[in-house]
Amino acid sequence: MKKEINNFGCIEVICGNMFSGKTEELIRRLRRAKIAKLNVKIFKPKVDTRYDEDNIVSHNQLKLKSFVVDSTAAIYELANDADVIGIDEAQFFDDDIIDVTKNLSSKGKRVIVAGLDTDFKGKPFGPMPQLMCESDFLDKLQAICVKCGNPASYTQRLSKDDSQVVIGETDIYEARCRHCYMEPT
Numbered sequence: 001m002k003k004e005i006n007n008f009g010c011i012e013v014i015c016g017n018m019f020s021g022k023t024e025e026l027i028r029r030l031r032r033a034k035i036a037k038l039n040v041k042i043f044k045p046k047v048d049t050r051y052d053e054d055n056i057v058s059h060n061q062l063k064l065k066s067f068v069v070d071s072t073a074a075i076y077e078l079a080n081d082a083d084v085i086g087i088d089e090a091q092f093f094d095d096d097i098i099d100v101t102k103n104l105s106s107k108g109k110r111v112i113v114a115g116l117d118t119d120f121k122g123k124p125f126g127p128m129p130q131l132m133c134e135s136d137f138l139d140k141l142q143a144i145c146v147k148c149g150n151p152a153s154y155t156q157r158l159s160k161d162d163s164q165v166v167i168g169e170t171d172i173y174e175a176r177c178r179h180c181y182m183e184p185t
Protein backbone atom coordinates (compact mmCIF):
# COMPACT_ATOMS: atom_id res chain seq x y z
CA MET A 1 0.00 0.00 0.00
CA LYS A 2 1.33 3.40 -0.93
CA LYS A 3 2.13 5.65 2.01
CA GLU A 4 0.77 9.15 2.38
CA ILE A 5 3.68 11.55 2.66
CA ASN A 6 1.66 14.76 3.02
CA ASN A 7 3.35 16.36 0.04
CA PHE A 8 6.34 17.26 2.19
CA GLY A 9 9.13 17.53 -0.33
CA CYS A 10 12.67 18.56 0.42
CA ILE A 11 16.22 18.65 -0.89
CA GLU A 12 18.97 17.21 1.29
CA VAL A 13 22.57 17.66 0.21
CA ILE A 14 25.46 15.58 1.54
CA CYS A 15 28.74 17.06 0.34
CA GLY A 16 32.40 16.80 1.22
CA ASN A 17 35.72 15.65 -0.18
CA MET A 18 36.70 12.16 -1.25
CA PHE A 19 36.75 9.53 1.52
CA SER A 20 34.45 11.64 3.73
CA GLY A 21 31.69 9.01 3.73
CA LYS A 22 29.14 10.75 1.49
CA THR A 23 27.92 7.59 -0.23
CA GLU A 24 27.88 5.74 3.10
CA GLU A 25 25.63 8.46 4.55
CA LEU A 26 23.43 8.47 1.45
CA ILE A 27 23.00 4.69 1.68
CA ARG A 28 22.21 4.96 5.42
CA ARG A 29 19.36 7.42 4.76
CA LEU A 30 17.99 5.49 1.79
CA ARG A 31 18.03 2.19 3.69
CA ARG A 32 15.90 3.73 6.42
CA ALA A 33 13.42 4.99 3.84
CA LYS A 34 13.24 1.46 2.43
CA ILE A 35 12.61 0.03 5.89
CA ALA A 36 9.69 2.50 6.12
CA LYS A 37 8.40 0.89 2.90
CA LEU A 38 8.76 4.08 0.89
CA ASN A 39 9.45 3.76 -2.82
CA VAL A 40 13.15 4.59 -3.17
CA LYS A 41 14.96 5.17 -6.45
CA ILE A 42 18.68 5.83 -6.77
CA PHE A 43 20.59 7.38 -9.63
CA LYS A 44 24.20 7.88 -10.53
CA PRO A 45 25.83 9.39 -13.61
CA LYS A 46 27.29 7.17 -16.29
CA VAL A 47 30.80 8.58 -15.83
CA ASP A 48 31.31 6.99 -12.43
CA THR A 49 32.05 3.33 -13.08
CA ARG A 50 33.99 2.54 -9.93
CA TYR A 51 33.29 -0.82 -8.31
CA ASP A 52 29.98 -1.63 -9.88
CA GLU A 53 27.85 -0.56 -12.86
CA ASP A 54 24.41 -0.94 -11.33
CA ASN A 55 24.92 -0.16 -7.66
CA ILE A 56 26.01 2.80 -5.64
CA VAL A 57 28.80 1.45 -3.48
CA SER A 58 30.52 3.16 -0.58
CA HIS A 59 34.21 2.76 0.19
CA ASN A 60 33.29 0.28 2.90
CA GLN A 61 31.35 -1.80 0.36
CA LEU A 62 27.80 -0.95 1.36
CA LYS A 63 25.72 -1.04 -1.79
CA LEU A 64 22.24 -0.26 -3.12
CA LYS A 65 20.75 -0.95 -6.53
CA SER A 66 20.81 2.15 -8.71
CA PHE A 67 19.99 3.40 -12.19
CA VAL A 68 22.98 4.56 -14.22
CA VAL A 69 21.78 7.54 -16.27
CA ASP A 70 23.56 9.63 -18.87
CA SER A 71 21.19 12.59 -18.64
CA THR A 72 19.18 14.42 -16.00
CA ALA A 73 16.05 14.02 -18.14
CA ALA A 74 16.19 10.27 -17.46
CA ILE A 75 16.02 10.92 -13.71
CA TYR A 76 12.89 13.00 -14.14
CA GLU A 77 11.14 10.21 -16.04
CA LEU A 78 12.22 7.32 -13.84
CA ALA A 79 11.69 9.12 -10.52
CA ASN A 80 8.02 9.90 -11.11
CA ASP A 81 6.64 7.11 -8.89
CA ALA A 82 9.31 7.39 -6.19
CA ASP A 83 8.79 8.85 -2.70
CA VAL A 84 12.50 9.19 -1.98
CA ILE A 85 15.16 9.85 -4.60
CA GLY A 86 18.89 9.38 -4.06
CA ILE A 87 21.42 10.93 -6.43
CA ASP A 88 25.07 9.98 -5.99
CA GLU A 89 28.14 11.69 -7.53
CA ALA A 90 25.94 14.68 -8.39
CA GLN A 91 28.97 16.82 -9.27
CA PHE A 92 29.17 14.95 -12.60
CA PHE A 93 25.69 16.02 -13.77
CA ASP A 94 25.12 19.23 -15.73
CA ASP A 95 23.26 22.23 -14.30
CA ASP A 96 19.88 20.76 -15.30
CA ILE A 97 20.14 18.65 -12.16
CA ILE A 98 19.29 21.77 -10.16
CA ASP A 99 15.86 22.18 -11.77
CA VAL A 100 15.24 18.44 -11.66
CA THR A 101 15.81 18.29 -7.89
CA LYS A 102 13.71 21.43 -7.32
CA ASN A 103 10.83 20.11 -9.43
CA LEU A 104 10.87 16.69 -7.79
CA SER A 105 10.94 18.18 -4.29
CA SER A 106 8.09 20.56 -5.11
CA LYS A 107 6.09 17.46 -6.13
CA GLY A 108 6.43 16.28 -2.54
CA LYS A 109 9.43 14.01 -2.96
CA ARG A 110 12.40 13.77 -0.63
CA VAL A 111 15.48 14.23 -2.80
CA ILE A 112 18.85 13.32 -1.27
CA VAL A 113 21.87 14.43 -3.26
CA ALA A 114 25.47 13.41 -2.52
CA GLY A 115 28.53 14.82 -4.26
CA LEU A 116 31.97 16.38 -4.10
CA ASP A 117 31.70 20.07 -3.25
CA THR A 118 35.18 20.79 -4.65
CA ASP A 119 37.46 19.26 -7.27
CA PHE A 120 41.15 18.35 -6.92
CA LYS A 121 42.07 22.03 -7.34
CA GLY A 122 39.83 22.96 -4.42
CA LYS A 123 37.37 24.73 -6.75
CA PRO A 124 33.56 24.33 -6.67
CA PHE A 125 32.55 21.22 -8.59
CA GLY A 126 29.83 21.38 -11.30
CA PRO A 127 26.29 22.03 -10.00
CA MET A 128 27.17 21.36 -6.34
CA PRO A 129 27.37 25.00 -5.10
CA GLN A 130 23.89 25.73 -6.47
CA LEU A 131 22.49 22.49 -5.08
CA MET A 132 23.90 23.42 -1.67
CA CYS A 133 22.13 26.81 -1.86
CA GLU A 134 18.84 25.19 -2.85
CA SER A 135 18.98 22.54 -0.15
CA ASP A 136 16.69 22.45 2.88
CA PHE A 137 19.20 20.31 4.76
CA LEU A 138 22.92 20.46 4.16
CA ASP A 139 25.69 18.31 5.60
CA LYS A 140 29.34 18.85 4.81
CA LEU A 141 31.34 15.79 5.80
CA GLN A 142 35.05 15.61 6.35
CA ALA A 143 37.62 12.87 5.91
CA ILE A 144 40.82 12.43 7.92
CA CYS A 145 44.06 13.86 6.56
CA VAL A 146 46.39 11.00 5.60
CA LYS A 147 49.41 13.18 6.41
CA CYS A 148 48.61 14.47 9.90
CA GLY A 149 45.35 12.92 11.09
CA ASN A 150 43.42 16.19 11.36
CA PRO A 151 39.95 16.67 9.82
CA ALA A 152 40.36 16.96 6.02
CA SER A 153 38.25 18.93 3.54
CA TYR A 154 40.50 18.70 0.47
CA THR A 155 41.10 16.02 -2.13
CA GLN A 156 44.74 15.77 -3.19
CA ARG A 157 45.34 14.19 -6.59
CA LEU A 158 48.60 12.27 -6.61
CA SER A 159 48.93 12.02 -10.42
CA LYS A 160 49.89 14.88 -12.73
CA ASP A 161 46.70 14.62 -14.84
CA ASP A 162 45.07 18.06 -15.20
CA SER A 163 41.53 17.19 -16.36
CA GLN A 164 38.75 17.76 -13.83
CA VAL A 165 37.35 14.24 -14.01
CA VAL A 166 39.80 11.40 -13.39
CA ILE A 167 38.13 8.39 -11.82
CA GLY A 168 40.23 6.78 -9.15
CA GLU A 169 40.54 5.74 -5.54
CA THR A 170 43.33 5.69 -2.99
CA ASP A 171 45.70 4.94 -5.89
CA ILE A 172 45.29 8.52 -7.20
CA TYR A 173 43.66 10.50 -4.40
CA GLU A 174 44.27 11.33 -0.76
CA ALA A 175 42.21 13.29 1.75
CA ARG A 176 44.25 16.22 3.06
CA CYS A 177 43.62 19.02 5.54
CA ARG A 178 43.99 22.69 4.61
CA HIS A 179 47.55 22.68 5.93
CA CYS A 180 48.78 19.53 4.14
CA TYR A 181 46.91 20.11 0.85
CA MET A 182 49.08 21.41 -1.99
CA GLU A 183 47.28 23.19 -4.82
CA PRO A 184 48.24 21.62 -8.19
CA THR A 185 50.45 23.88 -10.29
Ligand code: ZN
Nearest residue numbers: 145148177180
Ligand atom coordinates in the same frame (compact mmCIF):
# COMPACT_ATOMS: atom_id res chain seq x y z
ZN1 ZN B 1 47.00 17.42 7.41
